[in-house]
Amino acid sequence: MALFNKALARIGIGAARVDAKLVNDEFRAGEKIEGIVEVYGGNVEQKIDSIYLRLFTTYVKERDDKKYKQDIELNTFKINDPFTIQPSETKSIPFTFQLPDDTPVTLGRTRVWVATSLDIKDAVDPSDIDHVKVLPNLMVTSAIEAMEQLGFRLRQVECEEAPRRMRKRLPFVQEFEFVPSGGLYAGKVDEIEIIVQPSGLHDYDLFIEVDRRARGFGGFLSEMLDADESLVHVHVSEKEIPQLKNILTNIISRYS
Known part of the structure; x- marks a missing residue:
């Protein structure tokens, strides 16, 4: 059964989960974002190589007279050293990172979000998305x-x-x-x-x-x-x- 559970975890079934919780969801470019990443163990022991917080937005590109939206990563933040999460265990990892000065304002069609992901070797990487409101400077x-x-x-x-x-x-x-x-x-x-x-x-x-x-x-x-x-x-x-x-x-x- 243990081998079967490990096989399922490799494809994301019964694997560890991640949830980022922000202290606030409104910021201005240049300000610090603080929060906690909670990692929930699945059905088997798993080694978490890294936890990454990636800041994204979208912009409009034009090619061959056609316009389309393109996701772009504004910055990446690694918040931990490797660790092992046991079955059903919960780990809380605090984080702080700074919004780049050129982060766009979330007015009109503009959206900004933080994508949190676990880097697990030989397995599907769990992820979580949190939208943030970026106020004008x-x-x-x-x-x-x-x-x-x-x-x-x-x-x-x-x-x-x-x-x-x-x-x-x-x-x-x-x-x-x-x-x-x-x-x-x-x-x-x-x-x-x-x-x-x-x-x-x-x-x-x-x-x-x-x-x-x-x-x-x-x-x-x-x-x-x-x-x-x-x-x-x-x-x-x-x-x-x-x-x-x-x-x-x-x-x-x-x-x-």
Whole structure:
């Protein structure tokens, strides 16, 4: 029977299970995620080589005029040394890891999750998934508030594959798309797209595109490939946030 149980465990039947429990489920990029991974022994003794926490999101890629979503690993964290889990035993392993500064905000269609997996030799690796809410950092929050004050509303947030000249650690950027809801720019501007990229401890690169006509999904990054003259790149520090509304006003007025 013992050999039979081991054979079943190799294909995942009666094997060890894993469950990650987060202390919180709301964070900002750069903050620490804390929690406990609980490993539940199955019907047989099993050696756990490693426990990995992998942080994922998705972004939109385009190939042959077709768009599709691609999962991407933002970071990986190993939290243990090898150990053996006995039948019906429970082990609790605390963990702490830091969200990368370039973790996208979970607004619009963007999702971020932690995948926890056990690395078991010669067996199916059990896994667990926990979604987390990533709140906007100070610069993103300030940009959204400034745009709302200028008479725009946030219409869409999407992670899209970036041109090579815009890539940093990751192959995508998160785009915030705004449309006029009234005010000075109604009838003059169809949409404005903004990308916020960390460039230091308290510094950010902002890319702003003012569109006089709606080009639809993907227009912003498409025009970036052509080095469109209406693409504006500004460097803004957190100290300049009180002037952010004026900075955006000058750019929008120039191209509207």
